[in-house]
Amino acid sequence: MTSFSEQFRQELDQLMRWRRDVRHFRRDPVEGALIDRCLATFNLAPSVGLSEPWRVVRITTPAARAAALANFEAANTQALSGYSGEKAKLYASLKLSGMRDAPVQLAVFCDEETDKGAGLGAGTMPEMRRYSVVAAITQFWLAARAAGLGVGWVSILDPVQISRDLDMPDSWALVAYLCIGYAAHDMQSPELERLGWEDRRGHLPVIDR
Amino acid sequence: MTSFSEQFRQELDQLMRWRRDVRHFRRDPVEGALIDRCLATFNLAPSVGLSEPWRVVRITTPAARAAALANFEAANTQALSGYSGEKAKLYASLKLSGMRDAPVQLAVFCDEETDKGAGLGAGTMPEMRRYSVVAAITQFWLAARAAGLGVGWVSILDPVQISRDLDMPDSWALVAYLCIGYAAHDMQSPELERLGWEDRRGHLPVIDR
Numbered sequence: 003m004t005s006f007s008e009q010f011r012q013e014l015d016q017l018m019r020w021r022r023d024v025r026h027f028r029r030d031p032v033e034g035a036l037i038d039r040c041l042a043t044f045n046l047a048p049s050v051g052l053s054e055p056w057r058v059v060r061i062t063t064p065a066a067r068a069a070a071l072a073n074f075e076a077a078n079t080q081a082l083s084g085y086s087g088e089k090a091k092l093y094a095s096l097k098l099s100g101m102r103d104a105p106v107q108l109a110v111f112c113d114e115e116t117d118k119g120a121g122l123g124a125g126t127m128p129e130m131r132r133y134s135v136v137a138a139i140t141q142f143w144l145a146a147r148a149a150g151l152g153v154g155w156v157s158i159l160d161p162v163q164i165s166r167d168l169d170m171p172d173s174w175a176l177v178a179y180l181c182i183g184y185a186a187h188d189m190q191s192p193e194l195e196r197l198g199w200e201d202r203r204g205h206l207p208v209i210d211r
Numbered sequence: 212m213t214s215f216s217e218q219f220r221q222e223l224d225q226l227m228r229w230r231r232d233v234r235h236f237r238r239d240p241v242e243g244a245l246i247d248r249c250l251a252t253f254n255l256a257p258s259v260g261l262s263e264p265w266r267v268v269r270i271t272t273p274a275a276r277a278a279a280l281a282n283f284e285a286a287n288t289q290a291l292s293g294y295s296g297e298k299a300k301l302y303a304s305l306k307l308s309g310m311r312d313a314p315v316q317l318a319v320f321c322d323e324e325t326d327k328g329a330g331l332g333a334g335t336m337p338e339m340r341r342y343s344v345v346a347a348i349t350q351f352w353l354a355a356r357a358a359g360l361g362v363g364w365v366s367i368l369d370p371v372q373i374s375r376d377l378d379m380p381d382s383w384a385l386v387a388y389l390c391i392g393y394a395a396h397d398m399q400s401p402e403l404e405r406l407g408w409e410d411r412r413g414h415l416p417v418i419d420r
Contacts, residue, residue: 004229004397006222006357013219014226014357018255018350020213044415046227048352050366052401052409059418066420081334089329098332109420119409120298123307125290127366132338133345133386140349141227143257148215148223157259157336168420177342188213192261200261200328206253209268211275211318211377 017148019190024152026186027103036149037106037182043145047138050130051119056138057111057174069167070109070159070179071101077158092199099156104181109164110139115173135177152185226357228399233361235395236312245358246315246391252354256347259339260328265347266320266383278376279318279368279388280310286367301408308365313390318373319348320383344386361394 006014044056061067078098085093101107112135114128124130143153161176194200253265270276287307294302310316321344323337333339352362370385403409 004225004399005359006226010219010222010226011354011357013215014223014354015252015255016213017215017219017223018252018354021255021257023257041415041417043224043227045411045413046224046230048230048232048349048364052403052411054412056415057418058415059420061420063420077335081331084330084334093331118412119403121293122290122302122403122408123366125293125367126286126369129341130366133341136342136345137349137352140257140346141353143346144350144353145220145223145227148220150214155257157332157339158334160335190213194261194328194331199331202254202261203263203327204254206250206265206267208250209266211268211270211272 017144020188021144021147022152022185022189022192024154024185025097025100025193027100027152027181027183028186029103029105030184031105032151032183036151040142040146040149040151043141044138047134047141049134050124051122053116053119053124053131053134055113055116055131056135057113059109059111059168061107061109066168067107070107070164073159073163073167074099074101074156077160081158092197096197096199098158100154100181101156104154104183106182108180108182109168109176110135110178110180111170111174112177113174132175132177139178139180146182150184151182154181156181226353229397230353230356231361231394231398231401233363233390233394234306234309234402236309236361236390236392237395238312238314239393240314241360241392245360249351249354249358249360252350253347256343256350258343259333260331262325262328262333262340262343264322264325264340265344266322268318268320268377270316270318275377276316279316279373282368282372282376283308283310283365286369290367301406305406305408307367309363309390310365313363313392315391317389317391318377318385319344319387319389320379321386322383324382341384341386348387348389355391359393360391363390365390
């Protein structure tokens with residue numbers, strides 16, 4: 003039985019406490035080898051039926067970056083219009099993406115029609131393929147933070163437009179747009195909590211059946 | 212900047228390598244405090260707009276366990292009928308759930324209508340709430356393995372029937388049915404790979420745009 007020490011468990015807990023959704027990045031480049039090492043965690047992620055349905059696209063050209071940023075800005079303006087009064091004022095003051103600064107940006111897709119795994123485990127719950135991609139992203143996120151990198155997951159986007167702008171196959175669904183780089187600040191609490199948008203529950207209610 | 216040592220990063224990599232989807236459990240009970248400590252990682256997970264939409268249900272009564280097992284068996288029989296020849300023979304030989312033995316079983320739902328977070332980040336991608344639940348489950352999975360516990364995610368189920376059998380609100384969607392306990396064996400490679408269902412890719416292709 004491969005076992006892990008109490009010290010490791012405490013450090014893992016600290017890693018989860020310090021993992022943040024980062025929107026304030028320094029513009030310093032990130033060494034390719036560092037990113038590659040973090041990306042290697044995708045191969046260790048659980049996937050339904052071993053389908054490994056994640057597809058990773060690195061957004062590097064100015065045109066691709068500009069299209070993604072414009073996509074975010076349109077969706078964010080639209081989102082703002084759904085709030086009013088104090089909540090609207092607060093929403094407008096939030097920085098909800100680091101897309102102008104983050105040196106590394108990835109669009110992560112799910113191949114909904116992959117043959118890999120022969121559909122095992124995804125018959126009644128085809129969404130399991132997308133969930134597998136999310137599990138891989140979560141592992142990448144933890145590995146990146148352990149390597150001193152910040153990750154921000156941008157979801158205020160039209161996902162179909164992202165796929166179209168990047169010329170991806172129709173069967174690939176956008177799961178996440180990730181901004182990656184060195185965080186400008188290191189915080190133990192979420193920015194949305196510090197700025198008064200929402201509190202953390204701090205307690206997990208468990209229902210018995 | 213809270214930083215993590217190279218030794219910790221290597222152990223984190225080992226943890227991801229040894230994390231498995233477990234279907235063979237010992238029946239020994241698991242101490243409540245151990246499970247509670249692993250469940251505490253839910254509170255550290257990223258969630259869209261700080262919505263914390265995860266809802267955790269512990270399946271303890273014989274009736275609730277029997278209903279979940281019957282649900283799996285019906286879905287598994289149905290899934291088998293979709294394969295033929297050698298693939299069907301192989302599928303029939305696979306053990307795809309540890310529901311008969313796992314001492315701890317959890318159904319994890321997403322509250323699709325939570326007010327928490329006021330919808331931030333989930334306007335164009337409402338699936339972000341379910342993705343937040345998956346991220347929390349992934350963190351729990353890693354913490355459980357670090358604590359010496361195995362986790363198996365069962366998705367061969369009718370999710371709506373699970374919700375109905377457990378009398379959950381209509382707005383709660385089943386994301387995962389988790390089997391938890393001490394693994395009968397400790398393996399560094401996936402069972403689906405060892406038994407010849409599917410190989411792991413072992414390499415992550417990255418597309419540039």
